[in-house]
Amino acid sequence: MIKLADFNKEYNKLKNEIDREVLKVLDSGSYIMGKEVRDLETNLSNYLGVKAYTVASGTDALLIALRAASIGQGDEVITTPFTFVATASTITFTGAKPVFVDIDEETFNINPKLIEEKITERTKAILPVHLFGHSADMEEILRIAKKYNLIVIEDNAQAFGSLYNGKKTGSIGDISALSFFPTKNLGAYGDAGAVFAKDEKICEKIDMLRSHGSKKKYLYEIIGYNSRLDTIQAAILNVKLKYFENFIEKKRKLASIYLEELKGFVALPVEKENCRHSYHQFTIRVKNRDELFSYLSSNNIQSAIHYPLPLHLQKAFNYLGYKEGSFPVAEKVSKEVLSLPIFHTLSEEEIYRVCQVIKNR
Template structure:
C-alpha cells in the first residue's frame, strides 16, 4: 500500500477518534480510580452495574471480566454441565460455543435464517432432545433474533434461554432491550464493541434473584463473604479502571447508536442494489455493530478495498461446526448449508459513529466502482 494510503487508511472502527472526543473525561475518571486506591469491586463498578441495569431495564446487572466469561457464568448459574446439551448457532464468534464446552456441556448447532444471520427458531426446535437444558441465542451484528418464537419454544420444552447480546447492547425487540428477555443476558465490552472498554470487560444481567446470587458468587471464587466459599467459582471481576472508562462512554452511547444507524442508512440507500444488504424489520431494531453485505466476489472486493486504503472484515470465515476444536462433535460440511454459504459471501464494511460523510462516500463509491457502476445506484 502506498504511504499516502497508509496515512489515510480507513479502519473498521476508529477508536482513536472516540478517544479524541472524550479523552479528557476518561483521563479524569481513570485518575479518580488511581487516587482512590480501590481497584477491584469498587464504587465505579457498582455505579456502572446500577446504570446498566437501569438502561437495560433489568433487576440485576453484574460486571465480569469479559463476554466469554459472562456466557460461562450464565451456564454455570443455571446448573448446566456434563451430560447436558445447549443449542446455539454455528454462525457466531467462537466464544459462544467455547463457553458451552468449558462448562462441560455439549454444543448442539442449528442453522440460521439467511436474512438476519441469527438462529432459525424452527430449526432450533428440531435440535431439542431430552438432554437439552438451554439455548444460547446470539443477536448477531446488532440485530435481535426472533425472541417471541424462541421464548415460546423454550417455555414449551422447559428449557432456559441465555441471550448472547455481546454485539447488541442497546438493541430493542418489540420494545424490550435484548438481554432482558431471556433468563440471563450476556454482554461484551471488548474495545471494538458499540460500547467498548480499553481492554476486556463484560456483563451478565437477569431478573431472577437466585440466578443473580449464583452469578455474584461465581465471578468471585464462589464467595459472597470474604474467605467463605459456597461453591467452586472463578476470578472474573470487572476492573475499576474499565468500569470508569465505560461510565464515561455510556454518556455518549445513545448518540453513537443513532450515528451508526445514520451511516447504515446511507450505505443501504447508496450501495448498489445488486448487493445483499442488511434488512430492517418493524419492531426489531438494528444497532449495526457490523454492517455486512453479501456477494460472490467477496474476496476480490476485500482486496480491491484494501488497495484503496479501506479495511473490511469477514465475520465469520469458518462456521463453528467446521472448526477443528469441535471436530469431536462429528459435524461435517453440508450439515448447516445456510451458515456455510453465507460464510463464503459475507463482508463487513467499516462503520464508526465518528465516521465523516466524506469517508462514507469514499467507501460507497469504491464498492460501486468495483461493481462497474461508477457510483450509480
C-alpha cells in the same frame, strides 16, 4: 486509511472526561470492585431494566451465565454455528454439548423453525446470538423454551442497544451476556463484560461465580472464577454510557447511507419491522467476496470477514461429528459475508467514499 474501527478518534473527543475519571480511580487506590464498578452496575441495570453484574470479559460473561443456569455435564445447549467461537466454547467448558441449528439467511441469526427438531431429553437451554446488532426472533424462541421448560440465555455481545418488539435485547430471556470488547457498541479500553439476570437465585450465583465462588471473604460455597471488572474500565464505561444512545443513532445514520448508496450493488443487511438494528457490524453479502476484500484494501479501506468458517467445521469442534453440508445456510453465508467500516466516529464523507469504491470496482 478508512479503518474498520478508530479508537483514537473517540478517545480524543472524550479525552477530558475519561482522563478525569481514570485519575480519580488512580487517586482513590480502589482498583478492584471500586465505587465506579458499583456505579456502572447500577447504570447498566437502569438501562436494560435487569440486574447487572460486571465481569472480566464477554467470554467470562457467557461462561458465568451458563454456570449460573446450572448447565453442566451431559446437558445440551442449542445455539448457532455462525457466531464467534466463545458462544460455543463456553458451553463445552461447562461439560455440556453445543447443539447447532442452522441460521436464517436474512438476519444471520438462529432459525427458530429448526430448533424443535433438535430438542432432546438432555436439552437444558437455548442460547440465541443477536448477531451483528440484529435481534434473533425472540418471540418464537421464548415460545419454544416455555413449551419444553428450557432456559433462554441471550448472547447479547454484539447487540447492546438493539430492540425487539420495543424491548432491549439482553432483557428478554432469563439471562444475558454482554461484551465490552473495544469494538463493541459500548466498548471498554480493554477486556470487560457483564451478565444480566432476573431470578434472585441466579443473580446470587452469578455474584459468587465471578469472585471465586464466595459470598463472604475466604468462605467458598462453589468453585468460581476470578472475573471482576477493573475499576478503571468501569470509569471509562460510565463516561461512554452517557453518550451511548447518541452513538447508536450515529451508527444508524451511517448505515442508512450504506443502505441507500449500495442498493442493487451488494446484498445488504436487513432490519425487521419489529427491530432496531444497532449495526455493531455492517455486514454485506457479495459473490467473489475475497476479491472485494482485496480491492478495498488496495484502496486503503479496511474490511473484515465475520466469519470465514462456521463453528461446526472448525477443528476444535470435530468431536461433535458435524460435516460439510450439515448447516448449508451458514456455510453459504460464510463464503459471502464482508463487514464494512461502521463506527460512530466515522464521518459521512468516509462512508460515501467506501460506497464509491465498491460501486466503481
